Structures are given as structure tokens and as C-alpha cells.
Amino acid sequence: MMDWNKLLSTKRFSQDTIDPISASRSPFHKDQDRIVFSSAFRRLQDKTQVHSLIESDYVRTRLTHSMEVASVGRSLGANAGQVVIDRYLKGTNYTPAEFGHIVSAACLAHDIGNPPFGHFGEDTMRHWFETGPLKQGHLDELTDAEQRDFLEFEGNAQGFRILTKLQNWRNNGGLRLTYATLGTFMKYPRISSVSNLIEDDYAGKKFGIMQSELDSFKEIASDLGLIQRGHESYWCRHPLTYLVEAADDICYSVVDIEDGFKLGRLEFAETEDIMLRILGNAPHRYTELTEKSEKISYLRAKCIGHLIGEVSQIFADNEKVILEGNYKGDLLHHSSNASIFSEIENLCKRHIFNHKERIQAELRGSEILTSILDALFTANLEWEAFDANGTKLSPRSHVILNLFPDKEKKPRYEWLLEMTDFVSGMTDSFAVRQFKDLKGYI
Template sequence: MTMQWSRLLSAQRLGHRGAEPVTPSRNPFQKDWDRVVFCSAFRRLQDKTQVHSLPESDYVRNRLTHSLEVSSVGRSLGAQVGETVLQRHGNGLKDITAAEFGHIVAAACIGHDIGNPPFGHFGEATIQHWFRSGPGAELIAPLPEQQRRDFLHFEGNAQGFRVMTRLQNWRDAGGLRLTCATLATFMKYPFGSLAADPAKGKFGHFAAETLLFEEMVETVGLSRLGEDRYARHPLTYLVEAADDICYSVIDIEDGFKLGRITFAEAEERLHSLLRRRPPRYKEIDDETWKIAYLRAKVIGDLIDQAVDVFCANETAILHGGFTGDLMGQSPMAPHLAEIAAFTRSRIFQTRERFQTEVMGGEILTSLLAAFCDAHLALEKAGDIVVISPRQHALLRLMPRLPDPAADRYDWLLSVTDFVSGMTDSYALKQFQRLRGLQ
């Protein structure tokens, strides 16, 4: 089944009936962006690891600044793609302009990391490992397979969908009530944990959000690719491209600012991504401004290339038959691969980073163990009065007092919600208090 742009751009909000009108002054997708920016989970990204955990320089990016930059790039990608789509299919897209495409992609981009736990992808891997071979393995053993896999492959992407559709509102039936177009564009992996690739373990929603996922899929009309698997929303490829562009280019700039790569190394790699050398570059004397100027020019070039690849493959994308990613099929793909290998060895694999990861692993496993132990005691006792004073105090630290009758899957989710929602600094403080160090 070919996906239709008229459905893919649905302004219907999750949990609502009927689409919101698209008006020029402030369309529903702009409101989506605003709702994400003003929620507490987004604010916490200012103290969550991007590449450098608790960095020594306040210049380098954190998750919040990265999300803003990705959203800016995504808006440009969406608007440019929108112009071509409207030229090809404009007759069936009433009241939609190229700007709406940009607003949808920007809104999906601004929330693309909102479900990431403390300490970046290392934190995500630590939570997975705790449930696979740590004390968590026994806790999830009695659960049905899909619920077990939710924890075995704990996913920041699925947590992000949960944050936006359930946790960030006083009512959980739709959460922030974002449009289905934005939510579907946000979802990089449109399937649950049972359909995830065993090797990669990536998926887009937990079992708890299955009904919300199905409502979203039905509204925008994603193509079914198999049992419980769907094709991506076409604009999701632009979210991925925006993220890839920012990672590739900005890691170079941050690495230079931190002194981990030289000016010559940064300049050479940024020049390799340009179709031509900018004529005004020679007018700049300061090395920091030179790198910033090149970064801006490279981002502009890569945006154009991503748009070209998308438009050339639009038919395959709408049929759900496109494989890979946009930047991987761009002319600069070999240079981007070389930069990824370079930054991995020179920026990511450092002694300081490994020391931070050791600390982060100790913090997260201790927090998971403490809060799960308290919930397990409550489950067995059935009454908060009976459990130990320490366990009682731990449960009082939760955002809301747990229900003794809650089933295990639900209270395990509440623990991962709490721990993954912490900032790096807050997780460290909670760990220190658990150990009696503060």
C-alpha cells in the first residue's frame, strides 16, 4: 500500500477526535514544537550527556542544545522537501504549504532525544544489561515475552514516545496531545519490542503504549510491512538526516574546542564535506571562527544533499521500500564514514569518557537496585506500613506514591521512568545520598 501525503500530514491530535485546522498564523505543528519545548522532560535535557558527560567546558553541546540544533536543521530539510512534494502532489493537500512540512519535522526533531536516560547511550546500555544479567533478570522472569523484551532492550526511542504520549501531562490518554503527523515522524522504529531486530534491539514503543501506537498508525496510514511492523513515516528520514548531519559536523567542532583534535585536523575534515571552498573563508583570522564558519557552510551543503536523495527516492519511500538512510546515499557518505571513525577514536574513546562511564554505570545500577528492591518489598507485603523504613523512604522519593496493588510490569516501568528521566547531576546526587555521602 502506498502511503498518502494527505493522511501522513494529519493534524489530528492523539487522543482527540477530528483534526485541528491548519492556519497560517500558528498551525498545529508549531503548537507541537511549543508543547515539547515547554515540558519538564525537555528542560532536563540541559543536564544530560550528549557526547561529553559533565564536560569541563560549557561551550560544548548537551542534549538540549543538540536537540535545538537538530530541530533547526530539520525545519530546513522539511521545508525544502515540502516544496517538491507540493509540486508533485499539491492538488490533494489543501491548506498545506512547504512551511508545514518544516514545522512537522522540527517538532519531531525537538523531541527526538527526550527519552534518553542519564549518561547517554551508555546509560541506555547499562539499564539493558541490568535486566539481562543483573538483579533485574529475576524480576522480569515471570512477565510475558513482550513485557520482558521491553526491559531487555530498553530503548530511549520507546521511552521518548512514552514520555510524550503518557508521562508529560496530568492525563495519560495522549500525554502532550501532539498531532499524529508529528508523533509518527518522531518514531524512528514503528514497531514494538517483539518485532525488533534481535541484533540491534531497536524499537519504537513499549507494550504499555500499544493502543496509542495503533491509533497513531491508523490516523496517518503507515504501510504495514509484516506482522506488527510498519514502514516509517517518510518525514522520519529527514529527522534521522538532521541528527546525522549535526552529529557529524558538530562533534568535530566540539572536539576542537575541547582540545582533543587540532585545528588542522578539524579544518581538513570540514573542508572534505564541502562541494567548494567558500571564497570568504580566507578573510577570517581566528581559528575558532574559521571552524564555526566551515561548520555552517557544511551543514548547508549536507541539507541540500539530503533533500536531493529524499526527492530522488520519494516513490520508494512512500511504498515503504527505501532502505538505509539519506546521508548514507549522499555523495559525501565516504567522508562522513571517515569522520565517524575519526571522532570515535579521538573524541569518544578517551580515558576521561571511560572514567565517566564507570561512574555512570555504578550510579544507575545502584539506583535501579534500590528502587526496585523497595517496590518488590511493597509487592510482597501489600502494605507500605509493613516494609522497612529505608524502603518506605525510597518509595516516598518517587514522583507519586506507588500503589501496592500495581502489577510488576507497571511498577518496573515506573522505576525506569523515574531513573531514565533523571539528569546526570540529579542521578549523581541521588546515588550519593543512597550511599550516605551527602
């Protein structure tokens, strides 16, 4: 069983000293600040949440979504913290607020590794590696696990790489966040090549650790006391990770239908009906509102508050099983409203995700990312040939390589990582500009 005293480690990544718990500004509060002031977090303001390259200023971006998730996560963490303190940590310096800060910090960073154009961007990058470099034999020299890091490219794993390595890259340790926050951030604590996944273990649905950061996570997992699954690089989740996932699920479930209504893709009646069913009945003040948009916004707020209370109780009821590493599924889908969330998912697929404007934006995004990846990959291959036998680079590749200031000879796995670092770090707008430059558009 995991131990909360270890799970709340204030040790910072790549730093020997341990920060004390302070009533005024805890180490976990500092983690929040470090993430908020990072350039990777700021770039989320121009990254797709659901609607790509849309003209409306109303809809959420990755930045506003992350801030909303962090707000929900703070409440969930504080509620869980009170339960944990009452059960295990009475007489310590921990307060419920510390738990709220940890969950909120991890929530702020939960999408920090996503490429431009949302999850479609991830799918495009995976498809490109599978149909391009893999088919041409250019990944043959990589290990199976290294190949899978690209063939199954995952924004969550890229996020851990950003937090621990790419931000403040001149100084070892990235943002130097606490182990508690980094452990809570790790939604999928396994590498890409695990062979024996546990059925219904949501921690194993995807991978969250690239080969390049495996040793780093091993150190973090050992310090936190995360339970290892067998002898593979596969661990159970930090208990607070379930709250990060729930905060994300609450926000995108409720907020997606609000955005869909505001964009005119969902009718008022169906949006209202779903939200009222989540609540069970109409709030008292609801009858005082007359404007439809205001009504939906009010119901959204009430739904989120209702679900925070419900999820907090689910966590409290299952906390022991979670500590043992035996919890299956996620928190929200153990809710009495689980069937409604499935209904929301299907509704969004029909009317939002498959909307004509979104499809057209994804077509543009596919062409943009594919063209950029083609150009970067070709340039790096030519550099390899030049380094090996002096083969002259094409003028285009020579110019493209100026985007990468470090031209030392590196193994292919490393320069492929640099390439995906560059592309996944792009905002939607920067990717469009880079595409225009590559194509010579004015």
C-alpha cells in the same frame, strides 16, 4: 503506497477534534510549542550529548543538540514540502512551512526519552536488567515482549511514552500532539519482539514502541496509513522521519568534530581537512578568517548548509520509493560524502569517545545508575512481598518508596515501567544527587 493527505493528519492524540490548517499558527507549529514548554524538554539542558559531567560550558548538551537538529530539520522539511506540494498537493492549504514545522517538532523531541549519561546510560540500564532481575528470575512472569522492553531498553520508545502518556500524566494523552508529528517522531516503528526484521530496513534497527503504548501507536499508524510489515507490530516509517534522522546525523557528524576540536581532542588540520572535503572546496570568505576556532565554526555552518541541500535532493529523488515503504538505509549515507561520515565516526571513536575524561565520566555514571536501579528495584520487591503476605519493609525501602506517591498494587511490568520512567527522566545532576543521598554522602 502511503498518501500524503493522510500522512499530514492534524488529528491530536486523545482528542476528537481536528485542528484546521492556519496561515498564522498551524497545528504543527503548536506541537513545537508544546514540546518546548514541557518539563521533559527542559531537562535535556542537563543531559549528556557526548561529553558527560564535563566542566566546559562550551560543549553541547541534549538540549542544545536538539535545538540545532530542529533548526536543520525545519529546513529539510520545508524543502521536502515544496517537492510534495508540487507533486501531490497543489490547491490545498498546505505550505512548505507546515512540513518544516512537523519535522522540527519531531526533531525537538527526538532525544526526549534518553536517560542520564547519554547512550552509555541506555547501555547501563540494559545491562542491569540482563545481569540482575533476569538472572534472578524476577522477569519470569512477564511476557517475552514485556521482558524485551527492559532488556533492550530504548530511549526512543521511552520518548514516545513521554509524549503520549507521562507528560501531563493527570490528563489522558500526554502532550496531545498531532498524529503527523507523532508519526514523524517514531524512528523505529516496531515493538521489541518482532521476529522477521527486513534486511537493511533502518526502521527495524531498534524498537520504538513498548507494550504499554502498542495500542496507541496502532491507532496513530492506522490513521496515517503507515504500511504494516506482514502481520507483526512492525510498520514502515512515516516519510518525514527520514528527514529527522538526517537532521540528527548531519548535526552530530559535523558538530562532534567541532566539539572535539574546541576541547583540544582533535587537531585543527585534521578537522579542517574533513570539513573542506565535505564542501569540495574552501568557501570564498574562508580566506579572510585568521583565528582557528572561528574558522572551524564557519566551516561547520557551511557544511551543514551544504548537507541540507544534498539531503533534500536525495529525498526528492527517492520520495516515491519511500512512499511505497521500500526505501533501504538512511538518507545521509546515500550522499556522495558517505565515506567521509564513516571516517568521522572512526575519528570520534579514537579521539573523543575513548578519551580518558569521557571513560572516567562513564565509570561514574555506571556506578550511579546501577546503585539507583538496585535500590529502587529492591524497594519495589519488598513492597510486593508486604502486599502479598505482610512482610515488613526495610527502613531504607520504606523511605525510597516515598519517591513513588501511588502505592496501589500493580503488575510487575507496570511498576518496572514506573521505575525506568523515574530513572530515565533524571538529569545527570539529579542522578548524582540521588546517588549521594542513597550512599549517605554529604
